[in-house]
Amino acid sequence: MLGIYRKILTTGMLTEKFARHIKKPKQSAIEIREPEIDALGNTLKSTIDRRFAGSLHIRQVDAGSCNGCELEIHALNNVYYDIERFGVHFVASPRHADVLLVTGPVSRNMEEALRRTYEATANPKWVIAVGDCGACGGEFGVSYASCGAVSNVIPVDAVIPGCPPTPVDLMRGILDLFAKH
Amino acid sequence: MKETNKPFEDEKDRPGPLWRFFLELSTIGLDAQPVEPSPLSPAHLMDIKPKDWGRAAELARGQSWRWVAGWAEDEDSMVSVSVCVERQGCYMVLRTRTNSQSPSILSHTPYFASANRPERHMHDLFGIEFVNHTHPQRWTRHQAWDNETAPLRHTFPKEGHPPKQTPPDKDYPFFKAEGHGVYEIPVGPVHAGIIEPGHFRFHAVGETLLHLEERLGYVHKGMEKIAEGRTADSLARLAGRVSGDTTVGHAFAACLAMERAANIEVPLRASFIRGLMAERERVANHLWDMGMICNDVGFAFAYYQFGRLRELWLRDNQALFGHRLLMDRIIPGGVKFDVSTEAVNRMKDSFKGLRRELDQLITIIDQNSSLEDRLVTTGHLTLADAQTLGVLGYVGRSSGQTFDVRHDAPYPPYDQLEVKVPVEEQGDVASRFWVRYKETRVALKLMEKLLDKLPEGDIAIAWVNPKTGAEGFGVVEGWRGEILSYVRFGENGCISRYYPRDPSIVNWPALEKLVLGNIVPDFPVCNKSVNGSYSGNDL
Numbered sequence: 001m002l003g004i005y006r007k008i009l010t011t012g013m014l015t016e017k018f019a020r021h022i023k024k025p026k027q028s029a030i031e032i033r034e035p036e037i038d039a040l041g042n043t044l045k046s047t048i049d050r051r052f053a054g055s056l057h058i059r060q061v062d063a064g065s066c067n068g069c070e071l072e073i074h075a076l077n078n079v080y081y082d083i084e085r086f087g088v089h090f091v092a093s094p095r096h097a098d099v100l101l102v103t104g105p106v107s108r109n110m111e112e113a114l115r116r117t118y119e120a121t122a123n124p125k126w127v128i129a130v131g132d133c134g135a136c137g138g139e140f141g142v143s144y145a146s147c148g149a150v151s152n153v154i155p156v157d158a159v160i161p162g163c164p165p166t167p168v169d170l171m172r173g174i175l176d177l178f179a180k181h
Numbered sequence: 182m183k184e185t186n187k188p189f190e191d192e193k194d195r196p197g198p199l200w201r202f203f204l205e206l207s208t209i210g211l212d213a214q215p216v217e218p219s220p221l222s223p224a225h226l227m228d229i230k231p232k233d234w235g236r237a238a239e240l241a242r243g244q245s246w247r248w249v250a251g252w253a254e255d256e257d258s259m260v261s262v263s264v265c266v267e268r269q270g271c272y273m274v275l276r277t278r279t280n281s282q283s284p285s286i287l288s289h290t291p292y293f294a295s296a297n298r299p300e301r302h303m304h305d306l307f308g309i310e311f312v313n314h315t316h317p318q319r320w321t322r323h324q325a326w327d328n329e330t331a332p333l334r335h336t337f338p339k340e341g342h343p344p345k346q347t348p349p350d351k352d353y354p355f356f357k358a359e360g361h362g363v364y365e366i367p368v369g370p371v372h373a374g375i376i377e378p379g380h381f382r383f384h385a386v387g388e389t390l391l392h393l394e395e396r397l398g399y400v401h402k403g404m405e406k407i408a409e410g411r412t413a414d415s416l417a418r419l420a421g422r423v424s425g426d427t428t429v430g431h432a433f434a435a436c437l438a439m440e441r442a443a444n445i446e447v448p449l450r451a452s453f454i455r456g457l458m459a460e461r462e463r464v465a466n467h468l469w470d471m472g473m474i475c476n477d478v479g480f481a482f483a484y485y486q487f488g489r490l491r492e493l494w495l496r497d498n499q500a501l502f503g504h505r506l507l508m509d510r511i512i513p514g515g516v517k518f519d520v521s522t523e524a525v526n527r528m529k530d531s532f533k534g535l536r537r538e539l540d541q542l543i544t545i546i547d548q549n550s551s552l553e554d555r556l557v558t559t560g561h562l563t564l565a566d567a568q569t570l571g572v573l574g575y576v577g578r579s580s581g582q583t584f585d586v587r588h589d590a591p592y593p594p595y596d597q598l599e600v601k602v603p604v605e606e607q608g609d610v611a612s613r614f615w616v617r618y619k620e621t622r623v624a625l626k627l628m629e630k631l632l633d634k635l636p637e638g639d640i641a642i643a644w645v646n647p648k649t650g651a652e653g654f655g656v657v658e659g660w661r662g663e664i665l666s667y668v669r670f671g672e673n674g675c676i677s678r679y680y681p682r683d684p685s686i687v688n689w690p691a692l693e694k695l696v697l698g699n700i701v702p703d704f705p706v707c708n709k710s711v712n713g714s715y716s717g718n719d720l
Contacts, residue, residue: 003544014673067425069425079488107401118623
């Protein structure tokens with residue numbers, strides 16, 4: 001138990017802060033800072049505070065992706081990005097969600113499941129298509145097995161291109177959605 | 182893999198597994214000839230008559246060959262079916278042909294459990310009937326095309342004839358369990374987390390799992406079809422997206438296959454950099470999985486610590502290779518990115534850092550009795566089941582299976598290195614955790630050796646289009662296990678057939694076995710300990 005405390009204390013706070021003064025964290029391995037997170041996070045937080053009373057709920061739906069986008073969406077929750085501190089929370093049910101974060105291409109075998117997930121989400125709702133495949137079909141396009149872009153199946157409010165988009169791209173994309181809507 | 186002119190003998194000129202197979206073939210009166218020289222080198226190719234297809238499998242089973250993969254090919258007037266088997270690092274492809282109007286062939290499922298889903302996949306995409314199949318229901322086909330349609334036949338257009346809206350797949354014949362107190366839990370395809378889609382049907386009594394049936398195929402994107410007509414470069418890109426977490430592994434296997442078809446030799450420096458990236462991919466994924474296994478039993482400390490190490494690793498990938506997941510770094514003929522002296526030093530430093538971190542974390546994890554309580558004996562896969570299913574990678578190596586392509590059938594750069602293969606025999610979630618940990622340490626050591634020995638030279642050789650009809654076969658050890666890649670070129674250097682066999686295809690059925698008798702709430706940790714790819718399985 002003491003070992004756990006010791007490790008936690010020596011690891012320190014690594015979350016890349018959006019406060020004005022940043023103390024450089026102690027780090028044994030090589031570290032590259034993502035300075036953009038600070039500025040982005042600030043804007044994201046104030047938007048979410050204003051529009052969603054401090055908390056934005058996202059339901060992620062993989063509608064046929066290769067899993068690359070999922071890995072980067074997962075990274076949003078690691079200690080460096082810790083997107084939850086800006087009020088963004090990933091939920092387990094579309095019933096709880098404000099935003100659907102959909103990765104594609106939408107495979108035909110997932111088409112109905114995606115449609116039903118969309119219908120199960122309460123209004124008002126927004127859909128963000130993630131990754132090149134979700135945005136335009138990407139490497140897979142439209143075929144006998146794939147519907148291509150997410151917008152071919154459900155209405156899309158914003159897209160985050162990239163193969164896969166980095167965590168910073170994802171944060172920027174979520175922000176872009178509310179700049180537009 | 183070792184290229185040898187004496188396919189029937191091993192290194193010490195003793196009769197090899199191929200020789201034994203061939204000898205017994207003729208004694209039981211099967212008329213089969215090896216194709217010499219093999220167009221699929223280093224794998225050997227043997228043409229089998231359709232009537233002998235079942236007996237050939239029976240013989241292979243009797244001699245303990247492992248059923249590796251099966252794929253079909255439309256040859257216009259005929260349909261060919263190829264099955265790859267392996268024994269002691271020797272790969273052999275059995276091939277037969279059936280008529281293209283109503284293709285029908287004996288099933289290998291009575292002899293090899295691992296043939297089950299691949300044969301159903303071939304049925305759904307080529308319309309081949311597998312006689313005596315033990316579970317003949319559809320697999321990859323849901324409702325996007327009908328039973329009479331075979332999307333991978335040449336007459337079928339890439340865009341197909343899909344319905345305006347694909348209906349839900351309602352009438353799949355799931356196994357029914359009945360009895361006092363037995364209930365069903367259907368889960369998916371949309372799961373509760375940030376994870377790929379698939380359907381699981383549980384049967385339970387109280388908390389205990391009696392039965393699990395997987396229903397996959399939801400992320401079938403028609404990869405084999407859209408590979409047709411691509412250039413070599415474009416196929417490498419597609420291969421890098423068979424499964425996003427194995428982008429290096431699949432691109433490596435596909436490029437190896439294409440380069441063998443084109444008969445070009447990749448510069449040694451490029452092979453070393455490929456190996457380096459493959460090991461980096463292994464470490465990134467193992468770090469993540471170790472964190473996730475701990476998280477699934479509520480040990481958040483380890484989840485955040487391993488997540489931190491993974492993020493640093495990915496940022497290094499971005500800084501050193503220009504992509505966090507290393508996508509599109511491997512190209513036909515070599516690699517896209519060179520490794521500078523500065524990068525070599527930087528990587529070596531980061532290995533030291535990671536080792537120190539792992540030492541600290543592993544001490545804490547090892548001493549945590551509540552973690553041990555949740556992981557030890559959970560999700561037990563017996564050695565016998567592992568062998569019958571031919572389970573690969575860390576799942577196999579946690580249940581006593583020693584096979585590792587890097588060790589047993591080495592390819593560049595591993596033919597220049599000694600690869601240590603950690604094996605455990607308890608077969609539980611804890612073993613799968615520890616094998617991952619040990620593999621991470623081995624990978625760090627291998628990377629150090631690769632960096633020390635990194636030869637000078639070019640990082641790519643000019644691509645040459647292979648002649649029409651040229652075939653290629655590539656097998657590499659991805660982070661999940663053995664990845665097989667088959668390619669055939671058509672005219673003008675365009676691909677006419679691509680089949681990638683992700684290790685998940687083999688490992689998914691093991692999950693159905695290892696969860697039995699566990700409690701329902703332990704399913705997530707059991708699933709994570711196997712961590713099959715849905716996309717790599719569904720293609």
